[in-house]
Amino acid sequence: MADWITPTLEDDPEGDEAFGAALVWQRPHTFVHKRRRRWGAGKQISRPGTARDITVAEFESVYSAADFALASGLSLDMHVTIHFGLMGFHDPVDVQFQLDRFIKCYGAYARGKFPAAWIYSIEMGQRDGVLSYHAHVALHVPGKTRDDDKDPPRRDFRRWATGYTARQIGRHVPRAIAAKGGLAASPRAHWLVVTYLLKGCDQFALVQSRRSSPDGLDLQLRDLMPWPYGDPGPVATRRRVRASHNLGPQRRLFGAPDGLEHILPQRFNALLIDVDGTRPAITDEELAANGTVPVPTPFRSKFEDGVRDVRELYSHDFYTFMTRREPYPQQSAPAGESDCLTCQLRAMTDAQDREDRKWSTSRGLLGYGVD
DSSP, rough: OOOOOOEOOOTTOOOOOOHHHHHHHHHHHSSSSSOOOOSSOOOOOOTTOOOOBHHHHHHHHHHHHHHHHHHTTTOEEEEEEEEEETTTTTHHHHHHHHHHHHHHHHHHHHTTOOOOOEEEEEEEEEEEEEEEEEEEEEEOOOOOOOOGGGSHHHHHHHHHHHHHHHHTSSSTTTEEEEEESSOOOHHHHHHHHHHHHHHTTTTTOOETTTTTTTTTSSSSGGGGOOOOOOOOOOOOOSEEEEOGGSSHHHHHHHHHHTGGGGGOOOOEEEEGGOSSSSSSOOOHHHHHSEEEEEEEOOOOOOOTTOOOOOHHSHHHHHHHHHHHSSSEEEOOTTOOOOOOHHHHHHHHHTTTOOOGOOOOOSOTTTTTOOO
């Protein structure tokens, strides 16, 4: 998978590059620096206090669904962006209805082909100076295999998504729906899309106190995010974020999404035992079809288990790609650094405001940066 974004740390006008490097060394369990998005980064589109940020509970729900999907072999790296304003829908009720309608149509498209799994996030953005709704949807479509070189599933899905507006609202609306993703599934792209959906989280929400933090500093939700904060606007829809039932608490308690029960441990089906001798003989077909049943194996995400280290919350490959650092480098502290660095970090109230570091990007990433 190509490296779409190549970050380069620019000169800091404040001249505290040494402190920034020391902070990265001191806090490797967080995303100190953020990746710059090409459009929309840093724009404030809502009045103070009116933005509907993603809460810690919503973050946990979405992360747990994404972690469960990846552990089950369902990569949510197909990124669909739906611009409701271009389709003429501006009322929050209409926006929610149209998004639920798209999800329902996607489920019908996937039925009989592959397990449907998705996560969405609703935001607001400015187009021609007017606020309008749009949604980011991370959904599962099987990646390319050797058997479908002629027409990979994701290519067929893009055609389906392109013609969605013509089928559902009676006219083709250019750029209303954009589906982006590689032909092959990628765990790295999975976390890339999921974390992008969560960029509008509550920055200052506390997820770990300094008492338990490895560096003695409060750990905030923004420290777990590789993207800079994106103002979601005053979203008034019924839901801000949501995950599919197939990835929800009930399926996680069972241990596998619907249709993937075979990944669970299996035991003999006791219902096939003829206890009183009244049952007819079991055929080979019946034994092959119902001879075993899955053993429920509850799944708990890493976040639910208390993990707050981004090197473990996400894959090591994703961490290296986003930070250009090894997760656990074998190196000593920078020259001249000592325990006084920890004291300095604790004394500075703005030590965790370093995500506004300037990064330059050479290329876009699957269209990321388009709010």
